[in-house]
Amino acid sequence: MRYVCASVAGSILFGLWLHGSDPAAAAVQAPSASYDVLIQNGRIIDGTGNPAVRADVGVRGNRIVAIGNLAAATAVRTVDARGLVITPGFIDIHSHADDGDENAGLRHSDPLRRAAPNLVTQGITTVVVNPDGDSPWPIKEQRERYVKDRIGPNAIQLAGHNTIRRMALGRDPRRPATGAEIERMKTLVAQAMAEGAFGLSAGLEYEPGRWSTTDELVSLVEEAARHGGFYIAHERSAGEPMWYYPSQDGPHAPTFLDSVRENIEIAERTGARVVITHIKARGGRYWGASALVIAAVERARARGLDVWADQYPYNTTGSDGQIVLIPEWALNDPAGGGTPNYAAVLERQLADPGKAAKIRGDITFEIVRRGEAANIRVFEHPDPSYIGKTIAELAKSRGMTAVDLAIELQMKGFTTRRGGARLRGFSLSETDMEAFASRPWVATSSDAGVALPADGPATHPRFYGTFPRKLRRYAIERGTQSVEEAVRSATSLPARILNLCDRGLLQPGYRADLAILDLDRVADRATFTDPHQFADGVPYVLVNGVFVVDKGKPTHKLPGEALSRPAGACRADR
Ligand SMILES: [Zn+2]
Numbered sequence: 001m002r003y004v005c006a007s008v009a010g011s012i013l014f015g016l017w018l019h020g021s022d023p024a025a026a027a028v029q030a031p032s033a034s035y036d037v038l039i040q041n042g043r044i045i046d047g048t049g050n051p052a053v054r055a056d057v058g059v060r061g062n063r064i065v066a067i068g069n070l071a072a073a074t075a076v077r078t079v080d081a082r083g084l085v086i087t088p089g090f091i092d093i094h095s096h097a098d099d100g101d102e103n104a105g106l107r108h109s110d111p112l113r114r115a116a117p118n119l120v121t122q123g124i125t126t127v128v129v130n131p132d133g134d135s136p137w138p139i140k141e142q143r144e145r146y147v148k149d150r151i152g153p154n155a156i157q158l159a160g161h162n163t164i165r166r167m168a169l170g171r172d173p174r175r176p177a178t179g180a181e182i183e184r185m186k187t188l189v190a191q192a193m194a195e196g197a198f199g200l201s202a203g204l205e206y207e208p209g210r211w212s213t214t215d216e217l218v219s220l221v222e223e224a225a226r227h228g229g230f231y232i233a234h235e236r237s238a239g240e241p242m243w244y245y246p247s248q249d250g251p252h253a254p255t256f257l258d259s260v261r262e263n264i265e266i267a268e269r270t271g272a273r274v275v276i277t278h279i280k281a282r283g284g285r286y287w288g289a290s291a292l293v294i295a296a297v298e299r300a301r302a303r304g305l306d307v308w309a310d311q312y313p314y315n316t317t318g319s320d321g322q323i324v325l326i327p328e329w330a331l332n333d334p335a336g337g338g339t340p341n342y343a344a345v346l347e348r349q350l351a352d353p354g355k356a357a358k359i360r361g362d363i364t365f366e367i368v369r370r371g372e373a374a375n376i377r378v379f380e381h382p383d384p385s386y387i388g389k390t391i392a393e394l395a396k397s398r399g400m401t402a403v404d405l406a407i408e409l410q411m412k413g414f415t416t417r418r419g420g421a422r423l424r425g426f427s428l429s430e431t432d433m434e435a436f437a438s439r440p441w442v443a444t445s446s447d448a449g450v451a452l453p454a455d456g457p458a459t460h461p462r463f464y465g466t467f468p469r470k471l472r473r474y475a476i477e478r479g480t481q482s483v484e485e486a487v488r489s490a491t492s493l494p495a496r497i498l499n500l501c502d503r504g505l506l507q508p509g510y511r512a513d514l515a516i517l518d519l520d521r522v523a524d525r526a527t528f529t530d531p532h533q534f535a536d537g538v539p540y541v542l543v544n545g546v547f548v549v550d551k552g553k554p555t556h557k558l559p560g561e562a563l564s565r566p567a568g569a570c571r572a573d574r
Pocket residue numbers: 132234278
């Protein structure tokens with residue numbers, strides 16, 4: 001028998017049943033059945049984590065209607081997938097595809113941006129927007145723009161905690177909220193949920209979220225959950241918080257472990273589904289923390305708490321690309337006014353011995369937090385001989401310490417640029433990344449938005465390469481997980497977290513969000529010096545039955561929908 005998987009055989013019958021009211025009649029008609037799109041001769045990886053099997057896929061309109069042996073079928077468009085695999089389209093649970101003002105990303109006036117070519121060419125068919133606590137307001141208008149102007153991938157909206165907190169607390173949000181303000185925030189959460197949000201996002205390392213208490217979050221997450229929503233949080237800290245300097249903020253700041261414990265507490269107190277987003281242990285002092293965090297999350301899950309995570313497959317973060325090794329407080333010009341000359345500002349500060357000691361201490365701290373001197377690299381500097389070298393290499397060749405080198409970068413680099421150079425730290429350990437990636441409760445996400453080449457060389461390669469990289473580097477080359485599990489982490493797992501009832505699996509009746517991959521070639525091509533390069537090995541991608549990638553090229557079509565929350569829980573047997 002050609003098809004061995006029982007569930008696929010079941011799907012064939014179900015698929016044929018969809019063609020007409022009489023299953024027997026449909027089965028008889030099957031050989032001559034016609035489809036809008038027919039994908040033949042490939043293998044399917046259905047998103048469950050089950051092994052690949054040979055099967056053809058038939059699409060009619062925006063749905064998958066048949067999976068099985070469709071050799072005799074005809075179609076408006078037939079794709080020969082010999083040597084290729086067909087997977088559900090990837091669902092990106094942490095996306096910056098619609099950040100910023102009204103003319104950004106998926107709401108941009110330029111349809112080329114709304115088509116999100118750098119995302120769909122990775123196989124992404126659905127993005128979850130408004131992460132890290134920031135959403136436009138009201139989100140109803142964002143949704144109306146999607147419907148009116150059309151978008152490439154499907155979009156799922158979140159309500160942003162920071163946005164809501166700013167509205168409720170007004171001018172001075174650097175404090176705990178009052179009872180009345182928490183009530184006001186609950187009203188705003190309820191409004192966003194009514195307008196189509198799938199849940200609440202938080203950005204607790206940023207202002208004003210960093211001033212919120214766990215009690216405040218519990219109240220708001222309870223409110224979101226009451227309307228069927230989940231909670232997804234950028235942690236207070238992935239090691240030490242980005243805002244923290246030992247010389248300014250005392251000995252204590254929330255750690256990565258504190259942040260994970262807070263999420264578990266919120267899950268416990270609310271019963272809500274909680275996602276630890278872009279999970280990572282940042283900086284040399286936290287490498288290895290994945291073991292403790294995994295143990296804590298798995299103990300929580302074992303006692304029934306609804307805790308999950310997502311992760312991007314790069315060992316460098318978004319903020320790692322904007323490193324300023326000189327502490328921010330030391331570069332705030334006391335004289336003020338005019339175009340700042342940061343070299344002059346720093347020189348004045350260092351003339352004060354007390355301040356100089358604090359600055360040097362904070363630089364030492366920042367170097368470790370950003371991955372240590374051997375893992376921080378120079379990307380832009382007036383002296384071309386610096387480019388591509390690490391802080392450790394430059395310091396060694398000059399016979400100075402890494403701290404002195406950081407000071408020299410400001411003194412002899414671009415004087416109007418904080419820090420004097422463009423640096424990137426590689427602040428995450430691959431050991432931690434693989435430990436997280438191997439867990440069945442960790443989804444793959446990009447933490448990236450829409451990009452075009454005009455956006456310049458500082459774009460993180462994850463904007464173009466996330467999902468192909470996960471498959472190439474982690475599944476195929478390093479064996480962190482199987483290809484089928486890596487596909488699951490990008491399809492049925494995020495669909496399960498989001499409670500999507502008809503996306504994330506290859507099944508008849510599901511929406512035709514599909515990626516067709518060449519596993520021999522699939523790979524990210526975007527690099528830190530040349531980021532605007534589409535991934536390899538993703539020849540076809542369909543969103544709602546429409547080709548958004550065809551023969552490896554983006555079509556710039558706009559078939560994406562603003563998705564709505566299903567009324568009840570979907571099947572939980574994934
Ligand atoms: Zn974030």
